[in-house]
Amino acid sequence: MTQESGLHRELLLDGLRRELEGLDRDELLWRVRTLQSPSSAHARVDGKSVLVLCSNNYLGLANHPKLKQAAIAATRKYGAGSGSVRVIAGTMDLHVKLESTLADFRGTESSITFQSGYATNLGTIMSLVDERDLIISDELNHGSIIDGCRLTKADRRVYKHKDMGDLEKQLQGTERFRRVLVITDGVFSMDGDIAPLKDIVKLSQEHGAITYVDDRRCPRRERPRNNQSFPSRGKSGR
Ligand SMILES: Cc1ncc(COP(=O)(O)O)c(C=O)c1O
Numbered sequence: 001m002t003q004e005s006g007l008h009r010e011l012l013l014d015g016l017r018r019e020l021e022g023l024d025r026d027e028l029l030w031r032v033r034t035l036q037s038p039s040s041a042h043a044r045v046d047g048k049s050v051l052v053l054c055s056n057n058y059l060g061l062a063n064h065p066k067l068k069q070a071a072i073a074a075t076r077k078y079g080a081g082s083g084s085v086r087v088i089a090g091t092m093d094l095h096v097k098l099e100s101t102l103a104d105f106r107g108t109e110s111s112i113t114f115q116s117g118y119a120t121n122l123g124t125i126m127s128l129v130d131e132r133d134l135i136i137s138d139e140l141n142h143g144s145i146i147d148g149c150r151l152t153k154a155d156r157r158v159y160k161h162k163d164m165g166d167l168e169k170q171l172q173g174t175e176r177f178r179r180v181l182v183i184t185d186g187v188f189s190m191d192g193d194i195a196p197l198k199d200i201v202k203l204s205q206e207h208g209a210i211t212y213v214d215d216r217r218c219p220r221r222e223r224p225r226n227n228q229s230f231p232s233r234g235k236s237g238r
Contacts, residue, residue: 038063117216121148125183125212129154132178136170136209138162142189145214149183161188164199171207180209187217194218 023029037044039057044050061067074094082090095113103111114120125148129135133154137145140161149156155177159166167182174180182204184195197213204211 117142117214118144118147120216121145121214122151125149125181126151128210128212129179129181134174134177134180135183136167136180137183138185138188138195140188140190141183141185142214142216145183145185154181162193162196164196164203167200168203171203171209174207174209180204180207181212182209183212184214185217186213186215189217192217 020029033045035043035045036047039052039055039062040060041052042049043052045052057063078092078094082092084090086095099111099113102113103109114123121142121144125135125145129152131153133152134157135149135152135154136157136159137149138161139158157170159170171180171182182200184197184200186197187194195213197211201211203209
């Protein structure tokens with residue numbers, strides 16, 4: 001390392017240290033905790049027994065005996081990893097079976113699984129829209145939706161939380177876009193309130209827009225009949 005690059009490194013580390021101290025002072029420093037037991041209501045975290053109120057293992061599936069057996073059998077047959085990401089050579093018949101079972105459960109023609117809700121919103125939103133399109137998003141949508149929108153080149157508009165009058169206003173003058181995507185959480189993650197989905201779908205349909213619902217907090221078995229949330233738009237039929 002040259003003297004100059006060593007100096008740059010010190011300056012960078014100094015800056016980062018000051019930022020961390022600032023976050024700590026403002027009580028904004030996020031320390032990742034270490035789980036030392038299975039994920040369940042009562043668990044061991046950082047050496048203490050605690051009641052866990054923040055995990056997503058709502059149904060206890062992470063420790064369900066049948067699922068554990070299935071995971072052991074799959075590891076015996078396939079090993080401990082798929083060898084690559086799914087799009088290269090890592091899609092296994094297990095993934096395909098899971099996705100067709102989920103599609104049957106939800107009553108859809110197909111499904112695709114991601115590792116997390118965050119990855120789902122990033123991967124899905126960016127595959128649906130580009131610079132020819134518009135996203136209209138509830139102001140209290142989950143951060144992963146906001147990041148997913150930022151990754152696209154689509155125009156963006158935000159409507160006031162659950163305010164159908166404002167959504168209708170934002171849907172005006174959208175004819176020049178190839179595709180309009182109205183995005184909402186199903187159950188909002190901060191307040192736990194519920195999106196007025198019927199009204200959102202109705203307004204979207206009236207304006208030829210697509211409704212995108214993040215149902216991370218409330219998976220439903222039912223979905224609108226006749227693909228109602230995917231109405232046609234203009235001559236392209238999208
Ligand atoms: C509505 C919503 N979308 C996405 C996410 C992100 O999911 P994950 O924590 O699996 O990345 C959450 C997380 O709680 C959420 O509430």
